[in-house]
Amino acid sequence: MKKLLTLLFLGLSCSLFAQTVKVSGTVTGSDGTSLPGVYVMEENTTNAVSTGIDGTYLLEVSVGSNLVFSYIGYKTQIIPVTGAAVIHVILEEDSELLEEVVVVGYGTQKKSVVTAAIAKVTSDDLKNVAPVRIDNALKGLTSGVTVTSNSGQPGESARIRVRGVGTINNSEPLYIVDGMPIGGGIDYLNPSDIHSIEVLKDAASGAVYGARAANGVILVTTKSGQKGAVRVSYDFTYGFQNPWKEYDVLNATEYAILMNEGHLSQGKAPVYSDPYSLGEGTDWQKEIFNYNAAQINHQLTISGASDKVNYYISSGYYKQDGIVGGNFNRSNYERLTIRTNTTYNLMDHSTKRNFLHKFTMGLNVAYSRSTSFGITTNSEFGGPLGSALGMAPTLKVYADDPEALLAEHPTAVKDPRNGKPFSIVEGSIYNEMVNPLASLSLPGTKGNSDKFVSNFWGELSIWDNLKFRSSLGIDLAFWGNDGWSPAYFLSTKNFREYSEVWSSMNRSLVWQVENVLSYEKQFGSHFIQALVGQSAQSNMGQNLRGGNRYLQEEDPYKANLGFATGTQEYQTAGGYVYTPHRLASLFARISYNYAERYMIQATVRRDGSSNFGPNNLYAIFPSVSLGWNFTNESFLRNRPDWFSSGKLRASWGKNGNESIGQFKYTTTMASRNNYPFGNPGVVNIGAKPNGFANADIRWEESTQTDVGLDLAFLRSALTFSVDWYKKRTTGMLMNIPVPAYSGDSAPTGNVGIMDNSGWEFDFRYRFSLGNVHFNIGANATYLENLLVELGNENGWQNYDSHKIGTLTRAQNGYPFPFFYGWKTDGLFQNWAEVEAGIQPNAQPGDVRFVDIDNNGVINDDDRTMIGKGMPDWSFGFNLGFSWKGLDFNAFFQGVYGVDVYNVTRRTDLYYINLPSYMMNRWTGENSSNKIPRFSFESANENWRASDLWVEDGSYLRLKNIQLGYTLPTHLTRKIFISSLRFYVAGENILTFTNYSGFDPEIASGGTSLGIDRGVYPQSKIYTLGINLTF
Secondary structure, three states: OHHHHHHHHHHHHHHHHOOEEEEEEEEEEOOOOEOOOOEEEEOOOOOEEEOOOOOEEEEEEEOOOEEEEEOOOEOOEEEEOOOOOEOOEEEOEOHHHHOOEEEEOOEEEEHHHOOOOEEEEEHHHHHHHOOOOHHHOOOOOOOOEEEEEOOOOOOOOEEEEEOOOOOOOOOOOEEEEOOEEEOOOOOOOOHHHEEEEEEEOOHHHHHHHHHHOOOOEEEEEEOOOOEEEEEEEEEEEEEEEEEOOOOOEOOHHHHHHHHHHHHHHOOOOOOOOOHHHHOOOOOHHHHHEOOOEEEEEEEEEEEEEOOOEEEEEEEEEEEEEOOEOHHHOOOEEEEEEEEEEEEEEEEEOOOOOOEEEEEEEEEEEEEEEEEEEOOOOOOOOOOHHHHHHHOOOOOOOEOOOHHHHHHHOOOEOEOOOOOOEEOOOOHHHHOOOOOHHHHHOOOOEEEEEEEEEEEEEEEEEEEOOEEEEEEEEEEEEEEEEEEEEOOEEEEOOEEEOOOEEEEEEEEEEEEEEEEEEEEEEEEOOEEEEEEEEEEEEEEEEEEEEEEEEOEOOOOHHHOOHHHEOOOHHHOEEEEEEEEEEEEEEEEEEEEEEEOOOEEEEEEEEEEEEOOOOHHHOEEEEEEEEEEEEHHHOHHHOOOOOOEEEEEEEEEEEEEEEOOOOOOOOOOOEEOOOOEEOOOOOOEEOOOEEOOOOOOOOOOEEEEEEEEEEEEEEOOOOEEEEEEEEEEEEEEEEEEOOOOHHHOOOOOEEEEEEEEEEEEEEEEEEEEEEOOEEEEEEEEEEEEEEEEEEOOOOOOEEEOOEEOOEEOEEEEOOEOOOEEEEEOEEEEOOOHHHHHHOOOOOOOOOOEEEOOOOOOOOOOHHHOEEEEOOOOOEEEEEEEEEEEOOEEEEEEEEEEEOOEEEEOOOOOOOOOOOOEHHHHHOOOOOOOOOOOOOOOOOOOOOOOOOEOOOEEEOOEEEEEEEEEEEEOOHHHHHHHOOOEEEEEEEEEEEEEEEOOOOOOOOOOOOOOOOOEEOOOOOOEEEEEEEEEEEO
């Protein structure tokens, strides 16, 4: 009987569990319009359909389940299935999506009424590209921002320029993190902590920051908690790094052939009797590259919120080994980050009274600790990578006779992995270059940085919507380095006969106090938003350094100053105090819109800076912007449904740049100008003025005009924006020429002028096809830069140089800076062409240079612009889709119209290795019309600075690609996990470029943009990851 009852119960249970119903209906908007493409899904299953063109659907589901209705631009609805066969649904527009807000200086604004040029990058955008450094995260994600990696070395910062190079001086943008200005970059931030990044590109948006906004402003807002239960998330990634390419150089046979040719060209006998017997030889790049170098990232966050408190706590650990030297602990980076963001609602009587009714307080605290080892990243002079390119492939990694080598050079460097002594190169041949593996085996200098950033604030609602906010921000930083070296012998020109240790420490403190009074009010169709504020900032710091020789023991754990025994003559010590810097400001902004149809905003800021003297201590920076939402006009009320919105905006404003150094307005005293006086041979300690002063020195100022158009279609699923801007920087600082007989350095004056103009395009489209959701985005930037007036007497100035000559120059009427040298016109193929030319020292196979000034002589006056390192076009585009639990995203980034000055080859050293393109040299008439004949020396100076060294640096790179899968929640919730996602990702997987060097992306900073001296390449990374949420 029991068995019968059991079987009956199971049968009834199965029958009930399996009971299903076919549900149909129509999905419409609040205006009654049918909505096609709405995603209808049985919750926690993969059972789903999409509505048809008429908004109808039909889906068989289990009784008691929930139906989820989701559509872009509308709020998601969840409706229980109780057995009814027909369920009609009306979806409401998502006001939060339609009324997206953007962060502006000292507040937020609805995107629909923003009148300035502001680009926004969300946490979802960052998640798709998974950056490990926040300064590299903007690359290709938005228009108007050019981000160039300085190198692929772990921990290396990126070079960010907003709307081009704005000045010949400091062109860095201003970084504001949660209201606190940050100096020294923002690499201390963990990208996983970022909620959004806003880039204030035009003068109107940046004017509220006045003297610091001339080069753009980057606002970073970190995450906060969300209302509900405590949310715990853990993310982990493990990556494998490899060089995405290797530089193509000669193998041993090819090298021997060219060395023989070089000797023959000098009338000498060949060195190698049988080049072909040498084979491939040593591949020095494969020897120094650290293949499958590790990249590890951990991230833990705890967040939540209630009516009284909002909290976000995070901790992250990141470790990266370099692909060059990482296995020797010479190119490595570690970062530990801790952050807590808390907001306390201490009083809220908004429902009881309208006066002193609410008080909120918040505290944002971040700490980061980073350590790093680094090698030379872009130098032809003896760095490990440059030496690997230059080492002859006929040389061996290890010594042929270790005992004989150690007997002659007891301090020869041994491989720490196996104890074998490395081979030693001849200093007279390689100069400062050495065996790169030997140099990597020496202990390096360890850099360290501790940064503590906090911002404490309180906000009081005084009356109605009138609020007062006061904040105190602190940026406390400690950084320095510690290093040591044993006695070693690398070559006759690179050795150390004693052990040595050194250390340096720096600290700085920046504090900022701000008080802001704000008010906003809606009066029918009129909306006003206003604020006035005060800001005061101070910066101070100091440095201490020291060194000594003769360690008691060559032990890395005992390598410190206290363990050195050097006497006073070997001890070094020094230090200084950073000149304090002060900034005091008053600012105001008022915004008005009528029915979100007509908008106007005006801003003014008055700054006072300690960098300027009494004559120009203060400056005023105003701006005004206008906007017109023309689709809100009555005559467009009956526009097609697919045309969602349109806005025209224009702005004008003036920003400043006070990052010009200190005390240029006066004369200070320079010490160590000692002099003899009195008794013969007695030298007295003296001082003298450090140069001429300019009491009238003033702020660099940039005036910018911007015109933009924002369009939205298909219920804002498709958006498009275009901006045109013209920016002029005046008063750029330049040394004013003085007669040489004055004997002092020249004074600085506001004499330079620079123009930047361009176009910016942004596009995004989100749509669904069935139950597949797509997200497509693209952006492009066109930039023109022009140095109008350098300000010195001759209108030009040379900058970077190389053994081949001057590489870069600034000159009136040209981009700043540009590549400088001779243009070429092929090669002389025979003696008849040589005799018909104007180069008396040439012979067949030599380079024909262009006579720019047509005076019949090739000389220095024929040098001209032969390229530039700033791209004409920068662009990025991404494609993403999700289907059920599967998600995919691919992000491409690139530049066009840019050049690279490839000077990785040394011309002053005869017997080093050469690029493989030298095998295409001229060997006889018509054998080549580009690469000249090979010789160690050339009376024609074939390899002087010319366009032979310049290559097209345009590239398209698959910057990031991800494929992930999120397990169904009905499975994960059984083990108390709300979300579990696994993914694989790749970074720099594909690069399409014609550039022959390691990497076409070369920043190098300053005037060296685009000069490749042997840059540390970016790595190709494959990553496995997990996102876990409880």
